[in-house]
Amino acid sequence: GQTLSIASEKGAYTITDRATYLATKKNLQLDILVEGDKALLNIYHVIQVNPAKSDKINGAGAQAFADFMVSKDTQDVIAKFGVDKYGQALFFPDAGKKDEEVGA
16 A cells, blocks of 8 residues: 555556555556556465374364355355445456466
8 A cells, every 4th residue: 555655646657456456546646557467466375284284283174264265155255345345346256267267
């Protein structure tokens, strides 16, 4: 957010994520110049740690969390998150997509 504020004050360019831009947009004099390029994707992953690595790892809990994150219901929530406040989604769900489909 601070980087966007400084870029706005100085009439400069910067790179940011959609969520930060939309959350601070009302205080900025910046326009989006480039979006949608695969080189700009900021992908989040859920990865279960191997429970065999330590007896302190909650393997069942990790699996339940991973299953929850990639479930259709959760992916639907992700797709709608921010729409009511910013007029567009802050994130784009991609669970189950192949690499060439991500960001499409």
